[in-house]
Amino acid sequence: MRRRLLAALLALFAAACATADDRTITVFAASSLTDALQAAAADFTHRTDVGVRLNLAGSQQLARQLLDGAVADLFISADPGFATEVADARGTADGPLPVATNVLVIVVEAGNPHGVGGLADLGGPSLRVALPAPAVPAGAYARRLLEQREVRVEADTLEPSVRATLSRVTLGEADAALVYASDAVAAGDAVETLPLADSPVATYPAVVLDDAPAPELARAFLEHLRAPGGQTTLVDHGLGPAPTTGAAS
Amino acid sequence: MTETAPATRMRRGGIAVAVGWLALTATVLLAAPVAAMLARTPWSRIVELGTDPAVVAALRLSALTSLLAAGMATVLGVPVAWLLARTELPGRGALRILALLPLVLPPVVAGTGLLLAFGRRGLLGGPLAELVGVTLPFSTAGVVVAQAFVALPFVVLSVEAGFRALEPRYEQAAATLGADAWTRFRRVTLPLAGPAVGSGVMLAWARALGEFGATITFAGNLPGETQTMPLAVFLALEQDLDAAILLSVLLLAVSVILLVMLRGRFTAGLAR
Numbered sequence: 308m309r310r311r312l313l314a315a316l317l318a319l320f321a322a323a324c325a326t327a328d329d330r331t332i333t334v335f336a337a338s339s340l341t342d343a344l345q346a347a348a349a350d351f352t353h354r355t356d357v358g359v360r361l362n363l364a365g366s367q368q369l370a371r372q373l374l375d376g377a378v379a380d381l382f383i384s385a386d387p388g389f390a391t392e393v394a395d396a397r398g399t400a401d402g403p404l405p406v407a408t409n410v411l412v413i414v415v416e417a418g419n420p421h422g423v424g425g426l427a428d429l430g431g432p433s434l435r436v437a438l439p440a441p442a443v444p445a446g447a448y449a450r451r452l453l454e455q456r457e458v459r460v461e462a463d464t465l466e467p468s469v470r471a472t473l474s475r476v477t478l479g480e481a482d483a484a485l486v487y488a489s490d491a492v493a494a495g496d497a498v499e500t501l502p503l504a505d506s507p508v509a510t511y512p513a514v515v516l517d518d519a520p521a522p523e524l525a526r527a528f529l530e531h532l533r534a535p536g537g538q539t540t541l542v543d544h545g546l547g548p549a550p551t552t553g554a555a556s
Numbered sequence: 557m558t559e560t561a562p563a564t565r566m567r568r569g570g571i572a573v574a575v576g577w578l579a580l581t582a583t584v585l586l587a588a589p590v591a592a593m594l595a596r597t598p599w600s601r602i603v604e605l606g607t608d609p610a611v612v613a614a615l616r617l618s619a620l621t622s623l624l625a626a627g628m629a630t631v632l633g634v635p636v637a638w639l640l641a642r643t644e645l646p647g648r649g650a651l652r653i654l655a656l657l658p659l660v661l662p663p664v665v666a667g668t669g670l671l672l673a674f675g676r677r678g679l680l681g682g683p684l685a686e687l688v689g690v691t692l693p694f695s696t697a698g699v700v701v702a703q704a705f706v707a708l709p710f711v712v713l714s715v716e717a718g719f720r721a722l723e724p725r726y727e728q729a730a731a732t733l734g735a736d737a738w739t740r741f742r743r744v745t746l747p748l749a750g751p752a753v754g755s756g757v758m759l760a761w762a763r764a765l766g767e768f769g770a771t772i773t774f775a776g777n778l779p780g781e782t783q784t785m786p787l788a789v790f791l792a793l794e795q796d797l798d799a800a801i802l803l804s805v806l807l808l809a810v811s812v813i814l815l816v817m818l819r820g821r822f823t824a825g826l827a828r
Contacts, residue, residue, distance in 0.1 A: 365794070367794040367795070368794055370794075371793060371794050435694065437776075440777065440791060441795075442791060442794050442795045462778065463694040463776065463778060464694050464776030464777055464778050464782070465776075465777050465778060465779075466776070466777065467772075467777070467790070467791065475776070478671065478675065478677070479675065479676050479677035480671070480675055480676050480677075480693045480694065480776075481694075
């Protein structure tokens with residue numbers, strides 16, 4: 308009796324697992340896409356009944372995981388370099404195709420208590436500034452921007468992802484940080500955003516992996532993101548639209 | 557149900573085989589990461605990577621902060637161990653739980669707690685910043701605090717056991733000879749509990765050296781200031797795998813040396 312019950316439970320469990328795996332895709336995406344992708348994924352699941360599992364982290368971390376053989380269907384990087392590296396190593400069934408763009412902004416605590424006016428103010432000696440680490444795409448963009456504008460910033464911390472950088476300001480530990488516009492939008496009223504003229508534009512290339520468990524579903528999600536509906540969702544969360552060139556960039 | 561002698565022998569033989577296989581699996585689980593790391597170490601790049609300023613900074617910082625943290629944990633932990641072992645203080649049970657909490661708390665949770673308590677806007681950190689102008693996050697001092705926090709239970713555990721194991725007659729003899737409480741503690745109790753204190757401090761140091769989650773959450777990450785070796789390994793994994801492996805092997809070597817030095821003392825301090 309006990310054995311039959313056990314067998315029945317195991318069968319039920321296996322069936323549940325099978326159903327879940329059949330209609331789910333795994334997406335590795337840059338942390339700056341967190342809120343936008345969660346919304347777009349919810350929409351996609353609602354329309355197609357396909358689940359979307361998001362693994363959100365710094366693009367450099369995700370690239371490392373994928374190069375080490377992590378199983379995924381789709382990779383959306385904040386940096387074309389990582390996308391290409393993964394595409395070369397794992398092979399690509401589709402892509403790289405851009406899904407969005409993003410620009411850097413300065414975020415400060417709500418109320419701007421330290422009166423930060425622009426990029427030059429970040430070099431101030433008493434200001435506590437958080438930057439993404441150089442290995443993070445946003446960190447590389449930030450460095451480039453600061454070099455171009457000849458502003459020397461002594462960061463107080465170099466965080467492993469943009470969202471971690473943002474959290475330093477929302478927690479009140481840092482006075483200012485350089486993050487993406489989408490991150491600033493996600494923080495809402497907790498921060499004040501100072502836009503930057505001539506910010507480098509980050510492009511998010513997406514790659515459907517050659518050995519993806521569900522390449523067709525992954526393609527469908529990619530198309531969903533690039534379609535007008537998906538683009539609106541992304542823009543609503545602070546991102547810029549995907550560049551509309553004829554060829555894949 | 558009684559067993560026959562052959563049945564008993566067979567059962568015992570079967571158990572022996574099972575134990576053997578499980579032990580072998582455990583050994584492989586433990587040895588494989590070490591072996592893989594050593595196999596993949598870029599020995600030819602050891603000089604180049606060993607003199608890289610970021611690597612040197614991480615090594616120096618780790619050495620400094622872990623030693624300071626072990627010291628802080630000892631200075632704070634021994635009195636707590638004393639209270640737990642030698643007094644009838646009401647609420648001792650709660651104090652013990654509190655003292656051992658960092659042992660089971662996930663390090664990132666510990667870091668978050670430290671941030672909420674001692675951060676710039678923290679419960680105690682806010683007033684501290686306003687009154688004294690001292691902020692712990694993003695500073696080396698913050699790293700020491702985070703490491704001391706997670707290392708403290710090791711001192712308390714080991715030293716309390718050490719104090720409990722002492723026979724009171726030596727202290728009683730000292731008392732009859734006219735020694736006051738502090739002299740008795742200094743000349744009799746502490747020396748007798750020496751091995752327990754020693755192993756507690758060593759384990760605390762080892763834990764402080766390996767601390768990652770609480771450090772990166774509370775103190776942040778900045779080369780030369782707050783980027784200890786574990787943090788450097790974490791970030792190097794995504795940039796320069798060779799450097800990451802080299803740092804890892806270094807930490808591995810230190811850990812092994814520590815354990816060799818602790819052999820015999822480990823169980824003496826904790827298991828009594």
